[in-house]
Amino acid sequence: MNKINASTKTVLHAQNIRKSFGTRGNVQQVLKGIDLRVAEGEFVGIMGASGAGKTTLLNVLATIDRTTDGTILIDDADISRMKDKQLSAFRRDKLGFIFQDYNLLDTLTVKENILLPVSLGTMPKKVAEAEFNTIADILGIKEHANKYPHEISGGQKQRTSAARALINQPSMVFADEPTGALDSKSASSLLGTLEDVNKKQGVTIMMVTHDPLASSYCSRVVFLKDGMVYSELYKGDQTRQAFFQEILKVQGVLGGDSVDTI
DSSP: OOOOOOTOOOOOOOOHEEEEEEEEEEEEEEEEEEEEEEEEOOOEEHHHHHHHTHHHHHHHHHHHSSOOOEEEEEEEGGGOOOOOOHHHHHHHHHHHEEETTTTOOSSOHHHHHHHHHHHSSSOOOHHHHHHHHHHHHHTTTTTGSSSOOOGGGGGHHHHHHHHHTTTTTTSSSEEEEETTTTTHHHHHHHHHHHHHHHHHHHOOOOOOOOOHHHTTTTEEEEEEEETTTEEEEOOOTTTTTHHHHHHHHHHHTTTTTOOOOO
């Protein structure tokens, strides 16, 4: 299997990541010393049984929450040591987010939702307009630009969310169960688009999912068990069908949910 090329730039480097919840006498340790590297241009899936720490890991890596211990470097910047104001600016300028529930603002149009991250930054208006046209074309939602979220389908809402995550040309995009609220056709369409964006534009993506079908679109899958890295699979030159079968085998060992085949 193909592993990360040593000469490829590391976008994310997490060392000894620990996260606990609770107070003295009632502490739950969720992440127990995770080490993880993500190279530029990777599409990494994070899987594991319920309670394994998937979403907690994504939250601390994506600056949504803070670690209890450990170091996280993104683009060589140590986000684990940043103050809140620095972290907010870094999140705005360097990261993109795709959430299961879309997180769109109902009072804004599709276009306004997509342009929201750059409206808070320093990107010139003409550049922002060009970026919008490019990403809206790629995601197939340009014709819905002037519609409001309640006027479009779930799949179109998630594509809008994905476009918003990509508009700022982020160093890394984090996706938390992005297909969880979609039907199978919309989910496959979105995943195919993310795979294309990853391969053709070199966007680095990390996606948490419970679904091995979704993970089969990734270039690497990291499995968590009890707050630690259990194993990893690299897609390499395999077909998506073959990679899907490998993922199913590991998920079976970990006790994950079963799904239909591709």
